[in-house]
Amino acid sequence: MQEQANGTSPRQSSCLVNGPIIVGAGPSGLAVAATLRQHSVPFTILERSNGIADLWTNRTYGRLRLHLPKVFCELPHVRFPPDFPIYPSKHDFLRYLHSYAAHFSIAPLFGRAVTQARFDEAAALWRVTAVADGGEVTEYVSKWLVVASGENAEVVVPKVKGRERFAGEVLHSSEYKSGERFKGKRVLVVGCGNSGMEMCLDLCEHGAIPFMSVRSGVHVLPREMLWSSTFGIAMKLLRWLPVKLVDRLLLLAAKMALGDTEKYGLKRPKLGPLEIKDVTGKSPVLDVGAWSLIKSGNIKVVAEVESLGCNGARFVDGSEMAFDAVIFATGYRSNVPSWLQDAGGFFTEDGKPRARSPASSNWRGPNGLYCIGFSGKGLLGAGNDALRAAADIAGSWLQEQEQAAAGISPV
Structure with missing residues (x-):
């Protein structure tokens, strides 16, 4: 253990947790905590930041709205208020999450960064080490570990x-708040997902000159078709039709609504939008206004970046352009491999649950290990996994309580 600046070792303690340890106080962690509360199962949430939903609070841009209708984004047991718009804003969603936490009396331990979690075979317990903001080190011990990071x-x-x-400003999309300060500047946005497209729209509306660098193919779909959400239509069709056929119908409707995206530099992948989501986890872009600006030339699509220079970028097609700023809209990744000692091999090297059959069982691992929010199915998928995991934990927790009341030692 490293020593503190004054030469003394950081304070260390141990805490036996009654109920599961939940790592993460985002929507996934809140969903499983609320459902455990419904089952009267106690829990402890460890959150590295100083508040719930850190990603939504501190690492998203101001104009962000949920890309899917609110009915597909509700957490278990509580609906969105009826006065919320169909596509709630970032601030609406945060209000909902804070109200949700208060409703279920969820009080995470904030400022607790988990540095290690391992399963103690001899004791049949999970040992989770967390460092507090003040440097105190605590080992939390429980029979169950819920990974909701x-x-x-x-x-x-x-x-x-x-x-x-590069002499200009370079930032990640997590640091971008508004295009206001980029007015009149040439801005290169690297990435053409939902965030990249929407930031280009925001930049354009604030008087900047955005360029979007595209490395691979992307499916752009209208957010709504036939006065209904595209996602909602797709979910209904999937009840009766195979994925490949639904994809063909979606792409036909998208071409009728948007035209040929490849004509403007956005090549469509070989796999359809739903199939590629299942295979790679990459979501299609649901257009909220950027497409019309691409067609008008106000947002310019450029090739993949080969390198940056003092005043701009060189692209793989050999062209060069000058820019004042570069924004990497290149997404996020799991950090589970950095702290979870996963002897069972439940998680892959990139921090996602290993593909299993049936896929619906991917929320449960060995030795009381659970994961919420890794299904690639957004908030709806996280909520479903939370319901399953909480029910499973509640069953074993209740059995343990009954054995304890009867004076029977757990096996």
């Missing part, structure tokens, strides 16, 4: 040759 725990910034030479 999510797929978006750490930013992903690709290594680009020459970045250190």
Whole structure:
């Protein structure tokens, strides 16, 4: 253990937890905590930041709205208020989450960064080490560990040759709040997902000159078709039709509504939007206004970045352009491998549950290990996993309580 600046070792303690340890106080952690509360099962949430939903609070841009209708984004047991818009804003969603936590009396331990979690075979217990903001080190011990730190725990910034030479501003989308301060500037946005497209729209509306660098194919779909959400229509069709056929119908409707996206530099992948989501986890872009600006030339699509120079970028097609700023809209990744000692191999090297059959069982691992928010199915998927995991934990917790009351030692 490293010593503190004054030469003394940080304070250490141990805490036996009655109920599961939940790592993460985002929507996934709140969903499983609320459901455990419904089952009268106690829990302890460890959260590295100083508040709930850190990603939504501190690492999202101001104009962000839920890309899916609110009915698909509700957490278990509590609906959105009826006066919320169909697509709630970032601030609406945060109000909902804070109200949700208060409703279920969820009080995470904030400022607790988990540095290690391991399963003690001899004791059949999980030992989770967390460091508080003040440097205190605590080992939390429980029979159950719920990993709810999510797929978006750490930013992903690709290594680009020459970045250190670029004289302008370089930032990740997690640091972007508004295009207001980029007025009149040429801004290169690297990435063409939902965030990249929406930031280009925001930049354009604030008088900046955005360029969007596209490395691979992307599916752009209208957010709504036939006066209904595209996602809602897709979910209904999937009840009766196979994924490939639903994809063909979605792409036909998208072409009728948007035209040929490849004509403007946005090549569609070979796999359809739903199939590619299942295979890779990559979501299609649900257009909220950027597409019309791409067609009008106000948002310019450029090739993949080959390198950065002092005043701009060189692209793989050999062209060069000058820029005042570069924004990496290159997403996030899980940080689970950095702290979970996963002897059972439940998680892959990139911090996602290993593919299993049936896929619906991916929320439960060995030795009382659970994961919420890693299904690639957004808030709806996280809520479903939370219901399953909490019910499973509640069953074994209740059995343990009954054995204790009867004076029977747990096996």
